Amino acid sequence: MRLICPCCGWRDRREFTYMGADDYLHRPVPDAPPEAWDEYLHNRTNPAGAARDLWYHDPCGTWVCITRDTITHAVTDGTRLEDAQ
Amino acid sequence: MIELTPAPAFAALSLPVTGAGTRIDALPPARITALAPYCGQLQALHALLGGFPEPGQVLELDGLRLVWAGRDLAFAFGEALPTGIEAHAALTDQSDGWAGLSLTGPGAEALLARRLPFDVRRMAVPGAARSLLGHMPVLVIALGRDEFELWLWRSMAACVLHHLTPV
Numbered sequence: 214m215r216l217i218c219p220c221c222g223w224r225d226r227r228e229f230t231y232m233g234a235d236d237y238l239h240r241p242v243p244d245a246p247p248e249a250w251d252e253y254l255h256n257r258t259n260p261a262g263a264a265r266d267l268w269y270h271d272p273c274g275t276w277v278c279i280t281r282d283t284i285t286h287a288v289t290d291g292t293r294l295e296d297a298q
Numbered sequence: 299m300i301e302l303t304p305a306p307a308f309a310a311l312s313l314p315v316t317g318a319g320t321r322i323d324a325l326p327p328a329r330i331t332a333l334a335p336y337c338g339q340l341q342a343l344h345a346l347l348g349g350f351p352e353p354g355q356v357l358e359l360d361g362l363r364l365v366w367a368g369r370d371l372a373f374a375f376g377e378a379l380p381t382g383i384e385a386h387a388a389l390t391d392q393s394d395g396w397a398g399l400s401l402t403g404p405g406a407e408a409l410l411a412r413r414l415p416f417d418v419r420r421m422a423v424p425g426a427a428r429s430l431l432g433h434m435p436v437l438v439i440a441l442g443r444d445e446f447e448l449w450l451w452r453s454m455a456a457c458v459l460h461h462l463t464p465v
Contacts, residue, residue, distance in 0.1 A: 228416075
């Protein structure tokens with residue numbers, strides 16, 4: 214599996230560390246209702262098709278939002294986290 | 299004050315090593331300063347230094363080699379940092395933490411191809427890349443198609459050399 218780092222280009226999966234779905238980009242405000250926090254912390258969709266995940270490129274220190282397809286395994290995009298938010 | 303004795307990183311290891319069309323030798327210790335530009339200071343830093351490396355770039359400037367070393371980070375190799383630079387970037391002396399190896403010869407690319415998880419043949423010359431050798435972080439500098447520098451954490455010098463040594 215190869216992923217795209219916005220700094221380094223296509224790199225082997227072993228250079229990356231997985232964080233989770235891009236739901237982590239949408240943190241509720243501190244006084245949001247418990248349902249919003251429950252949604253943020255625990256509930257994930259299980260898409261067949263396009264999925265967005267957060268990965269860390271260990272060698273260069275860049276957080277990346279990867280777009281991939283869970284059916285074909287195609288990796289189509291890698292965006293710096295600050296640009297993805 | 300305690301007087302410390304400088305010791306080369308590869309002193310106990312038998313270098314140079316040759317084989318598989320490659321010669322691996324230790325590089326002399328370098329003054330390395332990490333430059334991390336402060337928010338909004340990149341242009342000022344650019345003007346002061348005469349350039350700042352984009353991802354993958356190596357810039358040979360006046361008495362200073364600037365190497366891209368990660369996201370918003372460059373390593374300056376050399377002593378000649380301009381005065382006033384500390385206003386524009388966080389500076390960290392990295393000299394003691396890193397050790398350098400030179401890999402030269404027609405077999406160098408093939409040797410690295412077996413050990414690094416990316417294609418060094420696609421590196422620009424001169425060019426820089428961060429990657430992993432085994433589990434160890436490295437900074438690869440391509441100076442020619444048959445001339446590479448490998449900078450690694452000094453504490454892992456023996457282990458890197460073990461992984462590199464042609465069988």
